[in-house]
Amino acid sequence: MEILHDPAPGRDTAQIGRRTTGTLVFAGCVCLLSLVVAAALVAIGLTGPLAALDVIFLGL
Numbered sequence: 001m002e003i004l005h006d007p008a009p010g011r012d013t014a015q016i017g018r019r020t021t022g023t024l025v026f027a028g029c030v031c032l033l034s035l036v037v038a039a040a041l042v043a044i045g046l047t048g049p050l051a052a053l054d055v056i057f058l059g060l
Contacts, residue, residue: 051057
């Protein structure tokens, strides 16, 4: 059994260009922003219970 491969340049080939790079950079920024927002929400969510237990002092 013989397998032949003839890559044809054109529509059927995957090419990484400026659009792909821009999309990956945008997706990375969205993921980073999501992690920052999630961390902020966790910190805000823990502030109330920790202040109620006198673990932290808010100074209000």
